[in-house]
Amino acid sequence: EEGHYVVAYCPGCQTSLSSAEVGYEGSYKEVEDPSLYFKFKVTGKQNEYFLVWTTMPFTVITDTMLAVQPNAEYVKVKVGEETWIMVKERVEPVMTELEITDYQITDSILGKQLEGTGYEYPLKDIIPKQAELKTKHPLVHKVVGEEFVDVNTATGVVHLSPGNGEDDFWAAQKRGVPIFAPYDDEVKFTSDAGLFAGIFARDADKMVIDELNSRNAYVKVKRIKHEYPTCWRSHHKLVWLARKEYFLRTDKINSKVIEAANNIEYFYEEPKNRFLGFLKEGKPWCISRERIWGTPLPMWTCEKCGNKHLVSSKKELIEKAQEEIPEDFELHKPWVDRITLKCEKCSGSMRREDFVLDTWHNSGASPHARFTDEEKSKFVPTSFLTEGIDQTRGWANSLLLEHIIFTDKPEAPYKAFLFQGLTQDAKGRKMSKSLGNVVETNKLLEKNSADLCRFYMMRKCSPVDFMSFDMQELNRRSYQVLSTLYHLTRFFMDNATFDKFNPEKYTLEWALNANQLQPADYWLLSIMQQTIEDYTQKLERCEFNSAVALLDNFVIETLSRLYVPMIRKELWTDDPETFERRQTIYTLLHHALKTVTLLFNPVTPFLSEALFQKVYRKMENNLPETVNLMEWPTPNSKIRNKTLEQQFEALFKVASISFAARQQGKLKRRWPLSKALIVGPEKTLQDIKMLETLLLEQTNVKSIEYATQPPEQNNREEWVSSQEDEITVYISRQRDETLLGEGVMRDIARRVQALRKELGFVPTEILELIQISDLDTDTINLLQPYLEEMASLVRAKKVQLHTDHNTIQVEWHESELDGKKIYINIK
Template structure:
């Protein structure tokens, strides 16, 4: 035996002594090269011991441990026997234990290219940018590239060995192979195993017979040569230069050491430059619960199944909506949520098609505003061009998630504010300038958004474009993907108008939340709502859209107040995740002090200021984020708040409000009956109501509403 020193063995773990087997371990092999230690390679490719190893001969390495133990015991060498748990490599597919074994392989020496590879990688726009540093780390630590694989399937390596003189011939093309083989290779079904193995060639050195190595190539060699093999690199350089380098590629992070690396290696070797300009890299794709997909877990979703079940566009929007810096979740649950969001836009399109088919408005393809625009028209066009501007910038930065978030917010604005607030303009029986302006505005919005989302949802966008544009404008580009991408017209952007509408929408959202807390449907009118504004800047939005807010919330009056203390009690609690560890044993006393000073604490926190409390003689300060703030309505009021903006609905119902609510409920039932009966929007019906005299009197008072 021979004992050597090496840094692979440490003093802090184990005995500080370890046996080595240079034929069965990478680190051990490096020690062999440094120390000149002999190599013993005891097992064959199946992991069975070779001849010459006594009773172990022919046995699998996983079965010999008991025999080795017994042999050591019989010889008096066994000091102790115990089981130790440690990390060990296993097959990724079946889970069987693996062993390392020294074999001869084919390598490409890589060190000479290292500097040039790093320089080429630095010219690439990596998204996220830290992925560029990962690539550089890989290049700094890369070893010689092992390009051979001992498999049947794969790209046959073109290395032919002559047993007579030992010369190796490398064949570079089909024509060269045919020439050296002295026969036509067209008769071969394909240039893969087993057919290629039956074709020897003439040794270019001695004229003897040379036979191809049985190894096949690393699959990433084949993938890495794609920028050259598929673009007529050798046949038509002008054509190749037109398409090289690629402007954009996208794959998961493992491709840094695989596909991205192999392409970079090939390109730098052949052309001295990177084969791509922009690389978007994402993390792994997990199931919707954040778990890796494996057959054994039965949580794998195959592409074909997903396309049939949820649709390609929903899959694309789902992927595009997520941050590529984190693992991507995929599943039918999130797919349903994406479908709901896309249906919001589809329903807006359907609304237009339904009423346009009745009125046949004269709409044109233009991004110029129509004449006689209402304030909501100007608002939605302003929002449109704000989104086009923001989404275009996000596209250019390859930030699909930002595009999706901006567009989804616009979907909501379009459907739940613009169309909802404008329905009566489309319902109007007569056609006038105002109705035409509404049609033209909505048409412009739909066509521009369709083009904006086409890169992410190409099939949905094409369907809408064909119906909205091609069917009525035969001279227009025949596909949405051939149309010009929308351009933001910043002259149509009105930041003040957008800010005011955002205030109105926030107030409406809080009002609906307050109704929901009280269990009062929107159909039931209420007499009054109090509003506490966050700042005076919001007053303009409230006043500008007062009529819309009143109508959306179905309240008679709105009053702005400085405080809601007469109708609501402040609720203040600690955010225990943030302050629990800091307070520790003082938490109970701190809660008591907080409750006793909740009004002062609430008023200070909603203004964004620090909150001070004296707990057990110690003055403590808290950020607003360390507190949970709320309002609880007093008797007769329902309250909702976000930050300092709050609303309080007076839930008291008098006789007149109850009657109006009853009539609105009757209208809802009639609408449901129309739908169930299959009536179209334009169908006029006779309505009969069976009721007592009191209800009849109430209905007759509001017959115009019906």
């Protein structure tokens, strides 16, 4: 539909913008404008005025009416020799702002009683068109009542410029008041603006203020900062102008639009409310643009009689063109503008109007332009779309509107739409070249893994939140998680290969049926079922950061920090008697790590594919050619054991409290201690008693006693304790030579293991000889009973101890034990 409407107009681009474009993310900027109080003299009154406020003085040039709130109470305020009319509730704040202390309210009146009151327009002598307008309609320069008048701001008296304001425009339209919009395409005033002709609208502010001042219509002006919309392309301040444009009357189908929008899955309430709030405005869609490039608006107008014709297809254009058009004719400007049609009414020549379509009209029509009718019925509505939050007023809106126009049904072209927050720099600032804080994708991926970046961005925050991208964070926790997954897989692969593990023979079903599983294995399987279920549900709800946090926790905490330390020592042997137990552990690790790899695949496809190809496909010949063809893991409720999970939760809590007690007593975790006493509720004690073997290993003590009440301690020097909630753990400080020897052995074993890794030995490799030197005689005596155990811990055939490394010519590596130098040789 063609019509004169108030549209947002960019003076820089010299084109109108749709209401959706005005609301783009970041379009509103803080700007400085004049804050002007002025007054219009009441017709027929000596010193009575309407007090008015505006931040756009240039709009006084196009003023045609004043508006008041019909049901609000207005008052007459005596200020010096004058009386000002304004809404009652704004008297005190306005007078304070105007720095007027001597004033008096003399009368009150309802807004509706002011309707029809005339006022003297002060600039009619320099804008002759204004005087002419007054003769064309009786309401020009009169007061009207309007519900949109806000009595909580300014003076409650609003000056209406229908050529510059949307509410003003509709107030004039419904009363038949002429629209005065004397602007050219550069938003300069035309000759109809009298003295202001040729001046850019925003540059006329000071001149207007000066003219008002010279006519006793000026009260006060100052500069204020406020949010104001700017063009998303050129960043010029927008101006609202009444112009001839073409509109899709989407306001007429607004009820269908709202009904369709309410049936869309948004995943989060905030973007849903934002989208629905915008749609409920129900404004006509201005689809015409004054630009060089774009899809030409296919409207031809007769130069003679003004008749208009909308060309609906290329075929119709070729048939009706007065010129001969080839089949491969270019439909864009300037070529299309050379085509003329013959007017069906007067036989005159018709030329295309010089408009192009809003680019979002093209985007919204993409399904209809791309698909055949058969394809469209198959693919539309589509299941899921996602875009940035700035597309609330962009693609999401245009797709919805045009689909409803095409189908005439209250149905959206998408079943679900995820609006995602935008990316900012580490300080939360918008990325821009002027700030030098733009992160270029290609340069980022030259130095960092794509999977690492993807995992970090998914983990960082909720998808609907704005993300502060921090390069320093990128290589911290996210790197740790992916690196841990890789090294856990290597740990499994090295050990499983050493023991010739065959996953096609030793399946999870075999392990469950063979009665080989230990409590830690059952616990791992139980936790994994819950992780699969929760992770899948969160992905389906687009709670990506929460979903990825579950994988983070499962890899770092469940597998690496808790499960692997519980089973690691069982793999440090090639004893035939424990062969099936080792195969059971490999079965569990294979199942858990393979499942985790599949769960990671949507987030880290390259890493998942690499692990799948280099580990799992090599072990299992029947797997598909890519990880993407694997079935998605599903939880097995039969394996879930919540009671066991609670028991292990209690176990880990007690172990953690024991570590705190050791820290207070300066007792290293590696040092074995004689006994511990655990005091707590009966239920907690029963839970941990079920796992006492594991608890002894976790707390590294030889025996544990249990009590529901704290003991009477006669010898407090013997014990160190720590408490959390209702649980207290007491640990004996006393260590005899046996415990001292075992503790020293573990200290040295740890240093040997670190050296093994540093020298690049494979974890499964059996070393010939470990030599430890520069130990004193007492330390050697303490260590002698534990040499065989140390050899097992460090995977060596033999361990030898020496007092002086200079007496043996081998490659020694310096280390430290309790502040003294020791030397280690690995062969």
